[in-house]
Amino acid sequence: MLNFVKMKLDTLVQGIIHKNRRYLSRAITLVESTHTAHKQMAGELNSTLTGMKKLSHSKRIGITGPPGVGKSSFIEAFGLFLLKQNYTVAVVAIDPSSKISHGSILGDKVRMYNLSIHPHAFVRPVPSGSMLGGVSLNTSHILTILDYAGFDFIFVETVGVGQSETMVYDLTDMFIHLYNPLSGDEIQGIKRGIMELSDVFLITKCDGNFIHEALLTENKLRNALSFLRPTYKEWTTKILRTSSVENINFDTLLETIHHFFSIESILIQSKERRHKLLEQQAVDGIKNTLMDILISDECTRKEYTEILTNLKNGKISDYKAARNLLDSYFKHSIPPKDMQQNEKA
Ligand SMILES: Nc1nc2c(ncn2[C@@H]2O[C@H](COP(=O)(O)OP(=O)(O)O)[C@@H](O)[C@H]2O)c(=O)[nH]1
Ligand SMILES: [Mg+2]
Numbered sequence: 138m139l140n141f142v143k144m145k146l147d148t149l150v151q152g153i154i155h156k157n158r159r160y161l162s163r164a165i166t167l168v169e170s171t172h173t174a175h176k177q178m179a180g181e182l183n184s185t186l187t188g189m190k191k192l193s194h195s196k197r198i199g200i201t202g203p204p205g206v207g208k209s210s211f212i213e214a215f216g217l218f219l220l221k222q223n224y225t226v227a228v229v230a231i232d233p234s235s236k237i238s239h240g241s242i243l244g245d246k247v248r249m250y251n252l253s254i255h256p257h258a259f260v261r262p263v264p265s266g267s268m269l270g271g272v273s274l275n276t277s278h279i280l281t282i283l284d285y286a287g288f289d290f291i292f293v294e295t296v297g298v299g300q301s302e303t304m305v306y307d308l309t310d311m312f313i314h315l316y317n318p319l320s321g322d323e324i325q326g327i328k329r330g331i332m333e334l335s336d337v338f339l340i341t342k343c344d345g346n347f348i349h350e351a352l353l354t355e356n357k358l359r360n361a362l363s364f365l366r367p368t369y370k371e372w373t374t375k376i377l378r379t380s381s382v383e384n385i386n387f388d389t390l391l392e393t394i395h396h397f398f399s400i401e402s403i404l405i406q407s408k409e410r411r412h413k414l415l416e417q418q419a420v421d422g423i424k425n426t427l428m429d430i431l432i433s434d435e436c437t438r439k440e441y442t443e444i445l446t447n448l449k450n451g452k453i454s455d456y457k458a459a460r461n462l463l464d465s466y467f468k469h470s471i472p473p474k475d476m477q478q479n480e481k482a
Contacts, residue, residue, distance in 0.1 A: 146178070150185055156225065156286045161259055168278045169263070183278050186285045195227075195284045196398050199305040201295045201331065202315030207341040207381055208294050211315060213249040214381035215390070216258060219290055222391075225257045227288040229279055231296050231305070232262040259288065265296050273304045274418050280308055306334050307414040310407040311397050313337045316358065318351035318378075333365050337375045337393060344380035351378050371400050431462055434470035441465075 149167075152160020168179045200208050209230065216226040228249060253260035263276060276293070283291050295305045306312050314335035338358055343351040355376055362374055375393050377386045397403065432438040441462060448458045 146181055146185060149182060150189075153186070153282055153286050156257075156259070156288070158259055161282065161286060162261070164282050165261055165279050168282070169275050179278065183281060186281055189285065191285060195288050195291045196311070196394065197280060197284075197291045197293065197309040198394070199293050199295065199302075199309035199312045200315065201302050201305065201312065201335070202297055202341075203317070204297045206297070206315045206317050208297065208315055209248045210381040211339065211341060211379065212292050212294055213252045214384060215387055216249070216252045216290075216292070217255070218384055218387045219391070220252075220255055220257055224289040225287070226252065226255075227259040227283045227286070227291045228252065228261065228294065229276060229283070229291070230260070230262045230294040231265050231276065231301055232294075259283070259286075265301065273308075273414070274422070276304070277308055277415065277418065302331055303334075304414075307410050310404060311336050311394065313339060316340045316354065318342050318347040318354050320354060332362070333368060335374060336368065336372060336397060337377065337390070338362075339390070340376065340378045342380060342382075343378040343385055344383045369400075369403050369406065371402055372397065431466045434466055436469035437462065437465045 149160055149164055153164055164182060167175050167182065170176065170179070200212060202208055212228055212230075216228065219226050230249070249260050252258045261279070263279065280291060280293070291309075293305050293309055295301050312334050314331070314337070316338050318340050340351050340355055340358070355378060358376055362376070365374075367374060377390055377393070379386050379390065432441050444453070444458050444461050444465075447453045448455065453461070
């Protein structure tokens, strides 16, 4: 077991605000831990950080697009480009292939190797796991840590499929959609929702053999976008051709990003989106904890199975099921120790 509990919260907070990679890693591992003591400390860390006055504002940018389009390659190349201009860069890569083993992350960091070893960068794979809700809460706390560490840019790489896109959209300020140069014919097929959420489209791999196709794809994409409703009235979706091998259009992209982040009303909307998600997470957190408390009692847990069966078979209503569960809990259990103490206090 990781020996975090002995570590002082202050030490951890100081490590975070000095962008110390060892402490950043520890803090994130703490957030991802399912151990009760770690969860409690992660909660304390989150409230300590959010209670502090923040001096900088990190630009949170979501990077989406299908697997293989070049998301990791782009983040590495653009990240190195930013580092050369004295910016600091953090990356959270939601990675279906990474696993947690004995508290350490086994991810394919190798693809962002040059970025991950740079002293002013921090790269962290987050296992996507099976519980999307858990990932979303963890990712949100990880981003808070990186915000308080004061990185200039925080990139979040999505897995490119499924619900994780909207979660990343809600947690970031700007959403960049990477597009394959050869997928001009598939434009009609891509999900309208995700297209509408994108603030910038980058056509990737515009080098070597793909230059001509990339141009055709760009025209088709531009045409498709003209039929879509823009996310913000203050922003027209931009399309840029790029290459992570030749750093094509990186200057223009950086200008575009700065322009986007200079529009105050857009940032207000992205904050509102984030707050809504955090509120939903808080509600879910309370619901889950309540359920955990109820079924922590063995007798109630047994009755719970029966209640579920009855509910599934339509014999009882949701309301009746909840009522029975509560009755069973109060009949069988005594309040958990920490609750009794709080009541006395
Ligand atoms: N020619 C070329 N190949 C690229 C470029 N970006 C990525 N690739 C290649 O595309 C493949 C998938 O890239 P990766 O970054 O792992 O995609 P991801 O799954 O979206 O993260 C790799 O083999 C990369 O080398 C690019 O700008 N130009
Ligand atoms: Mg990748």
